[in-house]
Amino acid sequence: MGENSFKIFMYPWFAMGHLTSFLHLSNKLAERGHKIFFILPTRTQSKLEQFNLHPEQIKFIPIIVPHVEGLPSGTETTADIPFSLSPLLRYAMDLTQSSIESFLQEIEPHFVFFDFTHWLPSLTRRLGIKSITYFTISPAAAGYLLHHESLIEAPKGFPPSSIKLYTHEARALNGTNNERELGCGITFVQRILMATSDCDAIAFKTCTEMEGPYCEFLENKFKKPVILAGPVLPEPPTSTLDEKWVKWLDQFKSKTVIFCAFGSEARLRKDQFQELLLGFEFTGFPFFVALKSPIGTQSIEEALPYGFTERTRKRGIVHEGWIQQQLILGHPSIGCFVTHCGSGSLSEAMVNECQLVLMPHAGDQIINARLMGGDLRIGVEVEKGHENGLFSKEGVVKAIRSVMEDDSEIGKVVQSNHAKWRDFLLSKGLEESYIDSFVQKLGSLLEV
Numbered sequence: 001m002g003e004n005s006f007k008i009f010m011y012p013w014f015a016m017g018h019l020t021s022f023l024h025l026s027n028k029l030a031e032r033g034h035k036i037f038f039i040l041p042t043r044t045q046s047k048l049e050q051f052n053l054h055p056e057q058i059k060f061i062p063i064i065v066p067h068v069e070g071l072p073s074g075t076e077t078t079a080d081i082p083f084s085l086s087p088l089l090r091y092a093m094d095l096t097q098s099s100i101e102s103f104l105q106e107i108e109p110h111f112v113f114f115d116f117t118h119w120l121p122s123l124t125r126r127l128g129i130k131s132i133t134y135f136t137i138s139p140a141a142a143g144y145l146l147h148h149e150s151l152i153e154a155p156k157g158f159p160p161s162s163i164k165l166y167t168h169e170a171r172a173l174n175g176t177n178n179e180r181e182l183g184c185g186i187t188f189v190q191r192i193l194m195a196t197s198d199c200d201a202i203a204f205k206t207c208t209e210m211e212g213p214y215c216e217f218l219e220n221k222f223k224k225p226v227i228l229a230g231p232v233l234p235e236p237p238t239s240t241l242d243e244k245w246v247k248w249l250d251q252f253k254s255k256t257v258i259f260c261a262f263g264s265e266a267r268l269r270k271d272q273f274q275e276l277l278l279g280f281e282f283t284g285f286p287f288f289v290a291l292k293s294p295i296g297t298q299s300i301e302e303a304l305p306y307g308f309t310e311r312t313r314k315r316g317i318v319h320e321g322w323i324q325q326q327l328i329l330g331h332p333s334i335g336c337f338v339t340h341c342g343s344g345s346l347s348e349a350m351v352n353e354c355q356l357v358l359m360p361h362a363g364d365q366i367i368n369a370r371l372m373g374g375d376l377r378i379g380v381e382v383e384k385g386h387e388n389g390l391f392s393k394e395g396v397v398k399a400i401r402s403v404m405e406d407d408s409e410i411g412k413v414v415q416s417n418h419a420k421w422r423d424f425l426l427s428k429g430l431e432e433s434y435i436d437s438f439v440q441k442l443g444s445l446l447e448v
Contacts, residue, residue: 009109010038013116015078016264021136023051024232028435030057041076066095079264091183118191121198130445131199139214140371141364159213162374168389201225205232227441230434231425241327255335258287262340266361270294274305279396286315290323341365355403378418
């Protein structure tokens with residue numbers, strides 16, 4: 001290691017979206033010669049090895065997730081459990097504190113990057129290590145969601161914006177924020193506020209040009225530096241799209257196929273799953289859907305609407321399981337991406353030419369959707385009932401046609417805005433400039 005290189009310890013929340021987001025940043029830092037020590041569950045290591053672009057600089061450190069009563073045996077990440085059991089996984093990670101302390105004493109890193117482990121800043125301070133809360137959510141989401149009051153209204157001092165929550169969203173998020181968690185005896189929002197209040201700096205993957213006012217709001221609120229790593233775009237895939245999908249997509253004209261994927265965890269109710277598929281059918285466009293089976297079912301097939309397969313056999317695919325999302329988004333036939341608005345999916349979509357239809361499910365995805373559809377106007381959100389949060393097939397058709405049909409005024413606006421932001425994110429030197437500044441600001445923290 002050079003004399004200006006850092007040793008950086010990564011301890012993300014054990015959800016695939018968080019693990020991959022931390023690893024994308026690790027790749028950017030490793031590329032500049034910094035040494036990364038990355039904590040992750042033992043069996044999950046094999047799933048991430050393909051994304052480690054600098055194995056000589058990024059060392060995976062496997063850790064066994066302690067067993068907690070009520071957590072299914074062998075649980076490692078949120079992909080192994082329903083959302084309701086997430087607090088138990090957080091408690092299991094809390095029980096790794098002594099192991100983490102041993103690792104830190106052995107490695108002696110300059111920095112620890114973390115998100116949900118609220119006890120890390122006090123530990124690192126005692127060991128003379130700087131701690132960085134690295135949010136995988138946007139500054140807008142962090143600013144809106146991280147407070148104790150009701151979420152139906154934006155917090156005091158929040159920048160003027162299009163962001164607001166509907167009744168059902170505020171009710172669900174208030175419940176998540178304020179439920180007291182097992183073991184630590186604090187609520188989820190208290191956990192995050194403690195982590196953010198006690199750390200040395202707060203970091204995000206975003207740009208001032210896109211979310212500057214929200215970054216200033218957080219800097220003023222927490223009285224500490226907010227440092228930005230830039231867009232941290234995923235590297236272009238080294239693999240190629242499976243031949244069977246290439247053959248199927250190639251039969252359709254440019255920008256005519258709807259692609260829908262909701263990440264590794266989101267599961268719809270059966271009736272909403274069927275409404276979604278019927279919406280795709282009724283648009284008249286070809287479609288490629290990659291979703292988990294609905295809640296309460298064992299397979300996609302048993303949940304399909306009556307007669308759906310026969311009616312759409314020549315123009316529709318409904319696939320259960322992992323899919324090469326980044327490669328599919330880049331295929332010329334894809335015209336529209338129906339997304340759950342996870343930050344990773346949005347990053348991949350922003351640098352492709354497909355139009356965005358926004359269908360957030362939970363948490364920060366909702367704020368992301370309002371940011372994309374409102375502030376930046378680069379997508380159209382599917383309408384849902386304000387009280388019950390349910391959507392209809394008619395609402396799905398309306399949103400998709402508004403971005404896909406040539407004579408749509410809304411479509412022209414979002415297409416123009418998407419092209420502007422895509423060109424910005426891919427502009428020469430942007431990412432390098434942000435990462436260089438990020439590293440420089442990390443160095444400044446060591447001088448304090």
